[in-house]
Amino acid sequence: MARSLLDVDDLTSGELDTVLDRAADLKAADDGERPLADRTLGMIFEKPSTRTRVSFETGMTQLGGHAIFLGPDDIHLGHGEPIKDTARAVSRYVDVVMARVFDHADVVELAEYATVPVINGLTDDAHPCQTLADLLTIREQFGSFDVDVAWVGDGNNVAQSFVLGAAMAGIDLTVATPEGYGIDADVLKRAAGLGGEPETTHDPDAAVADADLVYTDVWVSMGQEDERERKLREFEGFQVTTDLLGDRPLMHCLPAHRGEEVTDEALESENAIVWDQAENRMHAQNGLLVWLAEQA
Numbered sequence: 001m002a003r004s005l006l007d008v009d010d011l012t013s014g015e016l017d018t019v020l021d022r023a024a025d026l027k028a029a030d031d032g033e034r035p036l037a038d039r040t041l042g043m044i045f046e047k048p049s050t051r052t053r054v055s056f057e058t059g060m061t062q063l064g065g066h067a068i069f070l071g072p073d074d075i076h077l078g079h080g081e082p083i084k085d086t087a088r089a090v091s092r093y094v095d096v097v098m099a100r101v102f103d104h105a106d107v108v109e110l111a112e113y114a115t116v117p118v119i120n121g122l123t124d125d126a127h128p129c130q131t132l133a134d135l136l137t138i139r140e141q142f143g144s145f146d147v148d149v150a151w152v153g154d155g156n157n158v159a160q161s162f163v164l165g166a167a168m169a170g171i172d173l174t175v176a177t178p179e180g181y182g183i184d185a186d187v188l189k190r191a192a193g194l195g196g197e198p199e200t201t202h203d204p205d206a207a208v209a210d211a212d213l214v215y216t217d218v219w220v221s222m223g224q225e226d227e228r229e230r231k232l233r234e235f236e237g238f239q240v241t242t243d244l245l246g247d248r249p250l251m252h253c254l255p256a257h258r259g260e261e262v263t264d265e266a267l268e269s270e271n272a273i274v275w276d277q278a279e280n281r282m283h284a285q286n287g288l289l290v291w292l293a294e295q296a
Helices: 013-028 051-062 083-090 104-113 128-142 157-169 185-193 204-208 225-234 274-295
Strands: 040-045 066-070 096-100 118-122 148-152 172-176 199-201 213-216 250-252
Touching (some): 040 051, 051 066, 051 096, 128 250, 128 274, 148 204, 157 172
Parallel strands (some): 040 066, 096 118
């Protein structure tokens, strides 16, 4: 099997540093380097996206390669044919596959049967590419990972990958969620094995008290629209406002539901580094794509 990235802890801590270093070098480079010339990325989308599609497609162009978009109307993943057949056939055409799907088991099966690297562009369980961008942004902002971060909101897929990435990087992390919306026990166990299980609380004010940076994400993720009213009630008090944020930098993986998990004022403040974070999706993924090519 080729090396794939289904969650961030598929990398070792040393490999994570290497990918981030490669991303930083590519971001700073202005020498016309095209390390993925004539390489093709197949992009499988069950879930729509702005940042994932544009960042991967533009990134492949910058690296000298080409990206093919395969949306729900272009490919019948697991419906028109078995996932294992899609994986084996697409592997004969492209050099790497990125899949943004609902069920994490689907991307696991893709990686099992593909003969090229598979990158998890997001599943309901994990979002490792976002974590790579988050870590790159934190390192740029603070110069190191010697930082205290507070996650405020839902213990969703973004939070779970970030918990693992923070553990690998040595970031001190506190996670504040409403009861019943915390990080999965398996993820906490994996983080502990990596040396950095986060502190957990149900009190947003306590979480941010010693924080250098505050991170939040939507409360109602794609596909959870029928849970909207209930979650808005149960997440009362977890909104990131300018008062909660103080003078700390604010991160959000976007898109934001302004007026729900974060106020418009906080997102538009000088403390928000969300646009640097969004840009770093492309640079972090470029670093990953080049690193995976080097492993072949």
